[in-house]
Each structure stands twice: as C-alpha cells, then as structure tokens.
Amino acid sequence: MNNDSTALYAFRKYGNTVLRAAFAISGSYAEAEDIVQDVFLSLHTKPRSFNDDEHLKAWLLRVTINKCKNLRRSFRFSRTCSLDELEYSEAICEISTEGRELREEISALPKKYAEVIFLHYYEGYSIKEIAEILGKNENTVGSLLRRGRDRLRTELEREDEICREKIIKTL
C-alpha cells in the first residue's frame, strides 16, 4: 500500500466498491456518489494507517455504511432515482434490462437488510465478519440475512410489472 497517498490509492482500488455498497444501501446513485466523495475526502483529510488492503477495505465499508445511515431512505425517492439517474448515467457500462430490474429491487430493500445482503452476497463476508463490521450480534445478522434474502426473492418473483409501471409514471 502506498502510505504517502492512502486516500488516492484507496480510491483507485476501492472507489467502485464503495459506490456499489453505497448504492445497495442508500438506493440512490446520486447519494452513493456523494458518499464516495465524502468517504475518500475524509480519509484524505485525516489519514490513518491500515494493516493491509483487507483492513482498508473493511474500514471503507464500515464508514460507508455509517454514512448511509445518515441519509434519508424514502421508498418513493429511491424508485424515482433508480430510473432518473441510472438509466441515463454514464455510471453504467453495460445496460441490461435484467440488471436494471434487479437494481430497482436492490434499491428498494430496507436498509437493515441491504447492508447485510451486500456484505454477504457481494463481498462474500461471513456472518461473523459482518457482525464485526456492523457491530451487531451474529444471530441478528443471520436473521437479517435470511429475511433480506426472502424479501428480495419475493420482490423479484412478484409479477406486477404493469402495476409497477403505473406507479413509476405517477411519481
């Protein structure tokens, strides 16, 4: 790790990781981008040392989650944003319909589930590791993981595309 510019190194290596974590939890690309900025500027202004890349990554995710906690989490807002921002954003390299639909479901997940789902299914952290990162009981993490997964599956399996289109149009 380059100790002289930890923040820059961290941004280059984990910028997209932080973006995806922030999006998965906040449900909004605009907010996710703000959080990316906030996280790395904080590290730049107040540098700290890390044992290795994993330590750095865990710290970045912890800070990202904390910052997401302070953002409002509106169901209506997240749905609007997922269309307004994601469809036309340069942030997406490849646009797939399936990916878009999934991101909408991800953005609509309640924050308490979104955190553990992201850390487990995207980052591959174990329940114990997630419990350490979030400062929660392992049992609680296990329950949240199961309920979040069920919730996501239920949302995905819901066959109300027409209804959803109508809702989106009225927003």
Added chain:
Amino acid sequence: MQRKDYQDALNELRLGSSFCEEMEKKLSAERAEADEYTDEVTHVDVISPRRSHKGLAIAAAAVLLIGGAGGTVLYRNKDTFLSTTTNEDSSYYDEKSFAFPFGTVDLHGLVVNYQCDNYMGSAPVTVATEEMGEQLISLFSITDFEKLDTLEPIVKGSGEVMDFHTDYFFADFYDNGIIEIIYIQDDVYREYYKIPEDTFEKMRNIIFKDYDLGSLDQFGIKAELFSAQLRVDDYDGGLSNTEAIALASNINNIQWNERDTDGVKDSSDTITLDFESEGKKYGIILGNNGMASVNADGKMSYYSYAAEEYPYMRRTVDKGVDADCPIKYDENDTWLAVTSVMERRGGAVYIEQEKAVLLDEDEKKEIYDALAGFEWRELLNSAVGGFDIYDTSLNFDSCSIGFWSDGKCMVSDYTAERTFMYLLKKEDYQHIRNLISEAASNYEDDDKVADYCIDHILYEDDSDQFFMLRDNSVTTGLANYTFDTGEKELKKILLDAEWKKDISGISSANTMYPVFKDLRRGILYLTTDGMMIIPDYGLKYRCSDSEKLSAYLKEMRKNAAETENTEKEEKTDNTENSEE
C-alpha cells in the same frame, strides 16, 4: 435469485470518468486544500434530495471536518472517551456547543437526519443554523438526561428518529425519549439515556420547523393533522404523531386532479379524516379506487389520483380489524419461548442476548390464557415497521409468533406460504414479554432446548434427505448441496451430543455447515469445533465432545466437494456439447 445476478447488477455500476478525474485531483492535493470547504459552512443550508445537493453534502462533511481541525477531539482513547472531554478552545464551545453527558457537540452546523416510520423521509437532512443551535442549547440546558443502566427493547418499536454523528460517536434520538449512543472504537460501545418525550418533539420542531411536519397543504387547506380524527374499518380515533406526519407527507406529494362528481362512494375501502383549523371544519375521504372527496367547512370538492398511492397511505394508518387469537391451545404441543435482552458487559459494552425456555404446562397455560384474552387486530398487509426484528417469540410445532415492542406481531405458519401480521396493545406485548422473561430467567436445560431445535429443523418424516447451503465464496451462488441420505444419522449425532449455551464468537478457522430440510423451519449452522448456531431463534450452543460430529461434518464436506466437482464436470460437458 443467484448471488451472481446480484453481483452482476451491481457490477454494472461504475464511477463516471469525470467524477474520477475530479476526485483524483482532490485526493492528490495537499491536505490543507481539503479544508477549503470549511469557510462555506457558516450559514443555514438544507441538503436537497436531488443531485444538486452534492456541493452541500461536501459542506456537510466539512462541518464534521471542522471539528477535527478546530480541536474538538472529544475522546482520545478507549479509557477516557466515555467520561472526559478535551477542549482546546473553551470559548468556542461556550457559545456554540452543548456538553451532553455522552460528549460535547457543536450544535451550530450539526447535520441532522430525520426518519419517520422507517421509510418515510418527510424532511431532508438538515444542517442546524446558528439560531437553531441556540434554541437547542436552551432546550437541552433544561433537559434531564437520565442514564439507563438496563435497556428493555423499547427503542425498537419507535416511529420517529433523529440522528447525527460526530467523529467519535453516533447519536440516535427516538420519539419515545430514548437516546442510543454508539461509540465505534476498537469495539462497539453503547450507552442509553432517557429524555422526556416532549423534548424530542421540541427538538424536531426546532430543527425541522421549515418542513411543517404533519401539516396538510393540499386542496387549498393548510392545517395540522396531529389532532385529526381517523376512521378506517372499524377504527374511529386519533392519529399518532407518526401517522399524521407520514399521511400529511403522502397527501402533499400526490398529484390530485379536480373533478365534478363524487367517485369515492364507489370505493370498497376508505380513509376518512376529520379535523379543524382556525375555526373551520374539514373532512377528507380517500378511496381505494383513486377518488377522493373534500369537505371544506361545508363546501364539497372532488378529486381523482393514482389509485396505486392508496396502499401506501392505507399502510400508514393500518389499525387492523378485530380478529380471534390465532393460537390454538394444544397440550401436546411443545412451546419454545425466546426473548432477547441487552445485557451490560462492563463499561458501556452491551450485548444482545437471547434467552430460551421450553415452557412447562403451567407456563403454557398462563401464557395461552393471556394471549386468548388480548384484543387481536389483524393488519391488512404484511409490512413490518419498527427499527429492528422482533425481540420475543413463541415457537410451536406448526407455527411461530414473533412480538415487536410496538405491539406488532407476526404469525408464521410453517406449512403455509404467507405470514399474518397482527397488532396488540403495547401493554399486552409487555405482559407476554414479562411472562416469558420470568420463565426463561432460571431455565438452564440448554441441552433440551438444543434437542428441540434439532428435532424441529430436521423434522421427522420418511425422507432421509437434507440440504446444505454452499459456502460463502463469491464464485458460488445461493445454491444448496442436496444429500439424498444421511439426515437421520446426522440428527442422531446431534441429539446424542450434550449441548451447552455458548456466547463466544465463532472462530473463522472452522468451516461452517448450514444444514436444513425446509428453509421455513430454519437452518442449523454447524462447525467442526462443535458449535451449533440457530439464527431463527438467535441461539448458539457448543457440544462438549465434538469428535463424532467433527468427523461426520468432514465427511459431509468431502461429499459436498465431490458433488461440486461432479456438477462442474457436467457443466463442462454440457458446454462442450453445445459448442459441438
């Protein structure tokens, strides 16, 4: 959904090139330059919810950075951060900050977030002005902050919450007057305080006064809904603050189209609000068919709106309908009761701890009599509010019931696909919780509870089949291994073992095997060092002699690896065949 789908959906997200370029410039700059934003934050600003708020978000971050630069190091290390403050510029604090018992906070420029009913963002994140800071200092100066030694799960059912953070702690203020302080150091430390409930309301009204929370501004009417009368189903009574805020926000943000005739009379479900403002009487009826009528002091007007909005409003004021107690008493049924408590482990470290008990006949009867005597109201939808999962549960052979501290409870039938939500009075929840806590307090037969859980999850049937979740590696999906035989042998090993409750952590050196028969009944997480974790009940056990279990688990791992290899080979064969 497979893990890969989830990953793919997020992997398509990338930071924009111009954003990266800008960030690289900032991060390559000298550190002093990063503080250039600080001078901008000397006035009131509200972070708007759209992209335009980016600059202000930086400003908000800078407010926090000022703290670090200006000598606001409240706590320097674990030994001192709970009790002392270091203040290098006392005059600065005298004017702008308040010394809470949990730390001194600069209130001018404080970034405060507000949530109502979990999702409903009725007000944007707000940066406190100098005037607000002064009002808050006046308010807190006369507030009694009572430190709580023990915490009942009263936090969890709260409807509104305001939170802010410093570089050293997170502070969550709940509308029931509870304050949760979380310090993140080498470990997570929590402290709990209690303030009067009206202090929360005053605090909210100071910081978010510009947003007229709970105020209706629609149909040419401007009025608070806090004292409105609500009629839904057979309920006729007042609105709670949370309901008034959420409903006002909903109505204010919907697009209403005026029409000539009354369409609400054709609705099969309605929400009716009656309220007064400045001597005038108002009545609003919202129909589930997208129609509404408004009576403004005798003058009627009619509107239409997107009917899809109705369920959101209805959920906000879902008072439920009268229902029978969903639990039937069966003396042959085994009742496992679990309740969680925040246990203090020295200093400010709290640990959430589950206590389980297999109820005896007298306890079952007493609890059943209590349940049967409650006023049950079945909620119309399955949405679960509150800030956490339920903290108390009763688990029967065929179903379970989870209790939230706000009175909500969820009945899950293991044989059915859906769950049913009910609403109880808060005092009824407290009564059940007390009965279970009392029964669990002296119960020590851990092995019996563990055996019940094993027997429940690996339930008796003709099949010897069971499943195991694949490991946590990123490359595998949310898939299972299927074992056509071995369930009965595994169950016998588990039942033969002697289990003791264990609250120690799980060593990452050990492999974990999540086994189950039907996901609705839960999963047993087994480790080679003799741990058994049952997340559904929040229980962890360790067996004294794990040799046999360990040998069996290793055999399972071997079989699982062979299964995976076979699947890979089959996949490769299929790919090759398709290429041909």
